[in-house]
Amino acid sequence: MDLSAIVKAYDIRGVVGDGLDETVVRDLGAALARLLRAEDAGTAAVVVGHDMRASSPGLVDAFADGVTGQGLDVVSIGLASTDMLYFASGTLGLPGAMFTASHNPAHYNGIKLCRAGATPIGDDTGLRSIREAVEAGVPAGPGGGVRSRQELLAGYAAYLHGLVDLSGARPLRVVVDAGNGMGGYTVPAVFGDLPFEVVPLYFELDGTFPNHEANPLDPANLVDLQKRVLAEGADVGLAFDGDADRCFVVDERGEPVSPSAITALVAVRELAKAPGSAIIHNLITSRAVPEIVAEHGGRPVRTRVGHSFIKQQMAESDAVFGGEHSAHYYFRDFWRADSGMLAALHVLAALAESDGPLSALMERYDRYPASGEINSTVTDVPGRIAAVRAAYADRPGVRIDLLDGLTVDLPDGSWFNLRPSNTEPLLRLNVEAPDRASLAALRDAVLAIVRG
Structure with missing residues (x-):
């Protein structure tokens, strides 16, 4: 039996x-139990949740x-x-499995x-090993082994309320799109006693x-x-996405707010509680994220994409918070795990503390135009990356690093990252620049090589 098609780098996933x-899943459960018992003979149970x-x-x-x-x-x-499963694992002190x-x-x-x-x-x-x-x-x-049941939804909501003080928040009207996913289950419990009028969608x-x-x-999917x-x-x-571990934000104008800007906002709030801390x-x-972190006395720590790298760096640096461009947000006070709901509460608290609209609040955290992630299907992934690297390697003032894919920094403050997909013949391009004209020119130049 070959499980390489469903056992990925970070989780298990496939077509049912x-x-x-x-x-297969029965055997995976057995293999996990044997691994856990081999590591610690005192392990007694596994906590399990599902979507x-x-x-x-x-x-x-x-x-x-x-x-x-x-x-x-x-x-x-x-x-x-998923973040409720992490809460269960943290509070119960048990290994966990989220379906x-x-x-x-x-x-x-x-x-x-x-x-x-x-x-x-x-x-x-x-x-x-599993x-x-x-x-x-x-x-x-x-x-x-025996099975038992615990209800943790109320405890999960109370724990989040203890991390973000919304007791004196001004009333807000909040539209929430749960996408028919687990946000439809957790949002009513978390928002139920807060001074917000929730308009539910799906x-x-x-x-x-x-x-x-x-x-x-x-x-x-934001339309x-x-x-x-x-x-x-x-x-x-x-x-929220399907398992509600990620949260995306739209301002009062209907404009999406960059997850990088959310990362900077939450970082500033966490640094106010833990001055001088590391931020991943x-x-x-x-x-703008490391710039703003440094401006507020924090220590920015740059890492590869992916939750395992983020959590490892958080442990090593004792970081108070970490954020990704994909809207995963990690909190030291939440077992270094990611929680879209906790990030949402921080955004609502910051907005409730301000006098103006969300768009005005976020202006200070959103400094540079960005392309978002642009995917290109290619037949020779290493060859295309090498071609892009060769095109920029000898230019004056250019810096190149290979921490995760190819990152190229240009003298005018522009930069781009080109990363291969772990599972598909794709290259993922992200570009940022000081202005939109520079952004468009750099984006088009790199794509011409990638797709050439």
């Missing part, structure tokens, strides 16, 4: 019935059979967002795994995603939210 089925996909309950049952068959207990929290395929279409599902305290399990920290164990055949276990839990994909990174914000005269719009930002976020 085509490589990912209950038999609203039709396949999730059956996969959870199979996984639980695998875990309990190896002698560990399973604590089920039922329906959950979700995040923003992927309905026929997908997957598992995000973590150790106790929401520490991620990735390819080089256990996931490869895959190899299943491929080799997992030995039968002693059995004896709160019905439906893993077929009948209204639009639960992927707010695609501008097409309904943008229209509703304008129609309601709302102060802000929030869009991946290398695709705007250069």
Whole structure:
């Protein structure tokens, strides 16, 4: 059995019935239990949550059979967002498994795994060992594990309220697009006692995603939210992805707010509580982020894209906060895990403390025009990267680094990053420049080489 198609670098994900089925998931549960018990004989249980996909309950049952068959207990929290599973792992002190395929279409599902305290399990920290164990055949276990149920939604909401003070917030009208995902389950609990009028959009839990994909990174999936914000005269719009671990923001004009600007805003708020702390930002976020962090006395730490790298750097630098261009936001006070809901509460708190609209508030954090991520399908990924590097390598004042793909800094303050996809024959280009004319020129020049 070859599981390389579904066991990815950061999680397990695939088409249900085509490589990912209950038999495989049962073995994955057994392999995880054996790994955890080998690392710590005192490990007693695994906490499990799942999203609203039709396949999730059956996969959870199979996984639980695998875990309990190896002698560990399973604590089920039922329906959950991914950050709610991290909350469970942190508060209960248990390793966890979240069944979700995040923003992927309905026929997908997957598992995000973590150790106790929401520490991620990735390819080089256990996931490869789990895959190899299943491929080799997992030995039968002693059995004896039992299943139990805990309700943690109210505790999750209360914990977030303890991290962001909204008690004196001015009233706001907030449109929330849950995309038929888990935000429709968690937002009512978290926002219920806050001084906000919530206008719900697609709160019905439906893993077929009948209204639009639960992927707010695609501008097409923000259109309904943008229209509703304008129609309601709302102060802000929030869009969550399928498992609600990411949150995107739309201002009162219906304009998307850059996740880099959100990163800078939240960083400033966290630095006010922990002066001088490190702030993590991946290398695709705007250069405004490290500038603003330094201006507020923080220590900007640049890292590769991906939650495992972010969390590792957070632990090593004791960073108070970290942000990515993809709207993943990580908090030291949340077990260094990402929470779209917690980021949303910070945005609402900052807006409620200000006198003006969100667009005015965000102007100080959004300094440079950016292209967003531009994907190009290519047949020779290494060759195209090499060609781009060669085109810029000998230019005066140009700096090149290879931390994650190819990053090129130009003397005028422009820069671009060109990264290969982990799973597809794609190159992903991100460009930023001091002005829109420079941005367009640099973008077009790089794309001419990539697609040439």
